Amino acid sequence: MTSLQPEDVRKLLQHMERDTLSLYLDTDPTKPENQRRPEAFRIWARHELKKLPESMARVLTPKEQKNLEAQSEMLLKELELLKPQGRTFVFFSSPQWQLSAFYQARLHQNSLHFGAPHVAPLLWLMEEYARAAIVLLDHQQARFMTVHMGITEGIQEEFLYLDTADYPEYSLRATPIPSGEGAVYKKGSFGDVFARRVEEQVHRFWRDAAQRLEKFIQEEDPVLVLLAGEDKARSFVRGRLSPAARERVLEEGVSFAVGAPEREILLKAKPLLQEGERQREVRLVESLLQEVAAKGKADAGAGAVLNQLREGNVRLVAAAWPITREAIYVCQHCGAYFEESHEVCPLCGGEMTRRSFATALAREVHLKSAQLELVTGKAAERLQQPPYGRVAAQLRF
Numbered sequence: 001m002t003s004l005q006p007e008d009v010r011k012l013l014q015h016m017e018r019d020t021l022s023l024y025l026d027t028d029p030t031k032p033e034n035q036r037r038p039e040a041f042r043i044w045a046r047h048e049l050k051k052l053p054e055s056m057a058r059v060l061t062p063k064e065q066k067n068l069e070a071q072s073e074m075l076l077k078e079l080e081l082l083k084p085q086g087r088t089f090v091f092f093s094s095p096q097w098q099l100s101a102f103y104q105a106r107l108h109q110n111s112l113h114f115g116a117p118h119v120a121p122l123l124w125l126m127e128e129y130a131r132a133a134i135v136l137l138d139h140q141q142a143r144f145m146t147v148h149m150g151i152t153e154g155i156q157e158e159f160l161y162l163d164t165a166d167y168p169e170y171s172l173r174a175t176p177i178p179s180g181e182g183a184v185y186k187k188g189s190f191g192d193v194f195a196r197r198v199e200e201q202v203h204r205f206w207r208d209a210a211q212r213l214e215k216f217i218q219e220e221d222p223v224l225v226l227l228a229g230e231d232k233a234r235s236f237v238r239g240r241l242s243p244a245a246r247e248r249v250l251e252e253g254v255s256f257a258v259g260a261p262e263r264e265i266l267l268k269a270k271p272l273l274q275e276g277e278r279q280r281e282v283r284l285v286e287s288l289l290q291e292v293a294a295k296g297k298a299d300a301g302a303g304a305v306l307n308q309l310r311e312g313n314v315r316l317v318a319a320a321w322p323i324t325r326e327a328i329y330v331c332q333h334c335g336a337y338f339e340e341s342h343e344v345c346p347l348c349g350g351e352m353t354r355r356s357f358a359t360a361l362a363r364e365v366h367l368k369s370a371q372l373e374l375v376t377g378k379a380a381e382r383l384q385q386p387p388y389g390r391v392a393a394q395l396r397f
């Protein structure tokens, strides 16, 4: 089961009919309650799906009621066949379409909802893990791996896991260097020529690897790249990357065999990526806040950022995680956001509604194709200081 595509998410965000079942299940196979048969998540879902049509009978029209019953039935059948492939199962069902996916991030709770698609938890699931790359190099092999980094701090073993679907096709191997079988490697002219030939071939391979890495960064778009393997290979390849690609590559590398077991690689890579990510977040927030102070291409604060998003001005949003602001107020008529509640819209006199801030932020970010960075630790502390309101945006214009 693949993850949801941007067009799926857009469809969910634009689906205004109140006819959709939204289900989020904690299917984490490492939890003891999910190792029993039947698993805890299955018991919960069965129970809730049977209860829901009854509990909503009073508020729904007969047609809506029939619709809900049919979808609950269908989902109950679907659930019998469900095999967990991740920590969170997400399912949306309207009378016209169904969407489902597994995610490695955790929501820590089950939920079932009928009405307009309940999209906010999905958006957070999608943003919670950032993609990074580990590239292993020596004089004849290059191995490319993508990994996910959980940014919600805390639980160590969750920080990094392999995105196994992606990397194998990127493995790269140099043509073997003819070793001159039986040749005696002597000091002197032949030895020098041979050594030069070997070196040339190795350098050609590294240039090739650098090109592949450049392409890999373009295609996979990792937030960080850790170069691992031979020192010489690392500095050679690093030196041949474009400035844009080099910016993603961590200064610090780690040295071990290209063929090392995945577990060992992840264990060594983890602290370096963790530290690299922390520093990247701090740099990002610092530069945003400098830009805000200079009244440049940045803005900060819950209301200001949402209004900039709404107008399509935002390239990137940095928000301190977890999101603590609960509400934001929006004008039904002109769409302007306000941090405080007003009787009527101060701009146009339109009617005002209260919305969840996290949902509004995630929704605007997705609909306007902006990028969302959830930051923790020191970067979050900086964003927290007044007057920034835990959220800042980099503007396009």
Ligand SMILES: [Zn+2]
Residues within 6 Å of the ligand: 331, 332, 333, 334, 335, 336, 345, 346, 347, 348, 349, 350
């Ligand atoms: Zn208004």
